[in-house]
Structure formats: C-alpha cells, structure tokens
Amino acid sequence: MATIPDTPTAAVEIHGLHAAYQRQPVLEDINLTFPAGLWTAIVGPNGAGKSTLFHVLTGNMKPLRGTVHAFGHPIAEHRRAGHIAYMAQREAIEWDFPVSVWETVMGGRFGHMRRDAWWRRYMPARWYHPRHGDAVRDALAAVDMLGFSDRPIGALSGGQKKRVLLARALAQQARILLLDEPLAGVDPPSEQLILDVLRGEREQGKTVIMVTHDMPSARRYVDHVVLINRVIRGAGRPDDMLSDAKLAALAIARVESTAREMAPAASPLSTALDR
Numbered sequence: 530m531a532t533i534p535d536t537p538t539a540a541v542e543i544h545g546l547h548a549a550y551q552r553q554p555v556l557e558d559i560n561l562t563f564p565a566g567l568w569t570a571i572v573g574p575n576g577a578g579k580s581t582l583f584h585v586l587t588g589n590m591k592p593l594r595g596t597v598h599a600f601g602h603p604i605a606e607h608r609r610a611g612h613i614a615y616m617a618q619r620e621a622i623e624w625d626f627p628v629s630v631w632e633t634v635m636g637g638r639f640g641h642m643r644r645d646a647w648w649r650r651y652m653p654a655r656w657y658h659p660r661h662g663d664a665v666r667d668a669l670a671a672v673d674m675l676g677f678s679d680r681p682i683g684a685l686s687g688g689q690k691k692r693v694l695l696a697r698a699l700a701q702q703a704r705i706l707l708l709d710e711p712l713a714g715v716d717p718p719s720e721q722l723i724l725d726v727l728r729g730e731r732e733q734g735k736t737v738i739m740v741t742h743d744m745p746s747a748r749r750y751v752d753h754v755v756l757i758n759r760v761i762r763g764a765g766r767p768d769d770m771l772s773d774a775k776l777a778a779l780a781i782a783r784v785e786s787t788a789r790e791m792a793p794a795a796s797p798l799s800t801a802l803d804r
C-alpha cells in the first residue's frame with residue numbers, strides 16, 4: 530500500500546453528479562475525489578451504480594447534472610487525449626466477433642492513431658506506426674498472453690478474456706485506468722497476475738480505479754476505498770472503510786462472505802451476519 534500524502538493531488542474530481550436511466554435515479558449528488566497516482570477500490574452492492582459511474586467517466590453516459598474534472602480540466606479533454614483507459618466487465622463485450630487477440634488489444638491504440646499521419650489510418654494494419662505494435666506486444670506480455678496473439682477472442686477461456694481486456698486497457702498507456710471488476714471470475718493465479726500488473730501500473734505513477742467485490746484483495750492491495758450505494762457512503766483508507774461494521778451498513782455482507790471464502794480467517798461479526 531502506498532503512503533497517501535495529506536493533500537493528495539486529485540486525478541478525478543466529481544461535483545454534484547446525478548445520473549438516471551429513464552428518469553430512475555441511479556447516482557445522487559456524488560461528490561468524490563480519486564487521488565492521483567494511487568489505487569482506489571470502488572465497493573458497493575449489486576445495482577449500487579458503480580458501472581454507471583464508470584459510464585459517466587468514460588463519456589458513454591451523460592449525467593443529469595454535475596461536473597467531472599481530471600487533473601483540473603474537464604474530463605472530456607482527457608478522454609480525447611487518450612488519457613483514460615477503461616476495462617469493461619467481460620459481459621459487456623461481443624466475444625463472437627471474428628477478431629484475434631492482437632486485433633482486440635490494438636483497439637486500445639485507436640485513440641492514439643488520430644495523431645498519426647493521415648495515410649497510415651487508411652492502410653492495412655501492417656502500416657500502423659510501429660509504436661502501436663510495441664504497445665500491444667508489451668501489454669500482451671504483461672498479462673502473459675503474447676502466445677495467444679493470433680487466437681480468435683471467442684476461443685478464449687473466461688480468465689484469458691479478462692487478461693485480454695486488461696491488455697487492451699494497458700495498451701492505451703493512459704494516465705488513469707478504470708477497471709470494472711477486473712478480478713471477477715478468474716482463478717487464483719490469474720487474479721494474482723492481474724493484481725501484480727495493477728500494482729506495477731500504480732508504481733509507475735498511474736491512477737488505478739477498480740470496481741471490486743473482492744474484499745481480501747482490496748484490503749491487501751489498494752490505497753484508497755470508496756463506498757457507494759447510489760450515494761457515496763464513505764471514502765478513505767482500506768482499514769477504515771472495509772471494517773465489518775461499514776460493510777454491513779453498506780449491505781454487502783452477502784458479497785463479503787463469498788469473498789471471504791478465499792481469505793485466511795473470518796471475523797466473528799461477519800460470520801454472524803452471514804447466518
């Protein structure tokens with residue numbers, strides 16, 4: 530866990546954010562800061578609005594009102610500059626699409642290609658600027674998937690799909706990484722690999738923001754935790770935010786019990802909550 534400065538620089542600042550689907554409120558008056566260069570976990574029960582918050586940050590959803598800034602500028606400027614990478618949940622991707630692992634990860638470079646010479650953009654992939662291929666190779670190597678480059682994405686296992694999605698986000702070489710449940714549905718070795726990759730990104734100064742239901746990993750690895758259930762229910766250090774009392778209040782005792790099956794010891798309070 531990194532040491533948090535008393536007044537950390539804000540990577541993302543959200544003020545007075547409201548979001549709704551068909552007038553049904555999902556996020557209400559969100560005021561939140563994600564510290565720069567740190568690893569934040571967003572924790573909340575199913576339906577709490579975690580993915581919706583990411584949809585707003587990635588520009589896929591327009592909020593009803595509120596402002597979002599990244600490093601002091603409207604977040605849309607950073608999106609256009611390719612500073613924000615997003616890893617969706619596995620379910621959000623069309624896996625039957627006939628593309629290879631390499632091509633999928635290259636998708637993470639399309640934002641950067643806008644700055645390339647115009648003629649490269651109208652040429653077959655082998656004419657892409659070599660730095661895009663380098664970024665894809667590095668990202669696939671980081672998640673140990675380089676050997677699967679030519680494989681169709683539909684022929685991957687669930688854990689391999691997660692790694693490819695992470696590689697696509699890494700290939701963007703963005704300042705801010707938004708990861709929606711990167712640890713869900715992967716086996717312990719893949720989980721460890723993903724955690725190590727994210728720790729490496731944080732050590733390089735990247736701001737890592739992940740949604741997770743995996744409390745043991747959040748306790749062990751992240752620097753900062755945001756509790757959310759349509760409204761912000763708390764933000765601070767993992768040991769403060771992830772106490773049994775706070776999690777019970779957030780109504781995620783059931784999720785916590787699932788995650789705890791992998792943890793070394795159960796606390797009496799959460800055991801009682803599970804009964």
Ligand SMILES: Nc1ncnc2c1ncn2[C@@H]1O[C@H](COP(=O)(O)OP(=O)(O)OP(=O)(O)O)[C@@H](O)[C@H]1O
Nearest residue numbers: 550551553555573574575576577578579580581582
């Ligand atoms: N496209 C949509 N249209 C209408 N309602 C939606 C849509 N997407 C999400 N919702 C609703 O918005 C609420 C928040 O959903 P969201 O996916 O943001 O929750 P979440 O915290 O990410 O949940 P989970 O942990 O299950 O992924 C839920 O009640 C959900 O049913």
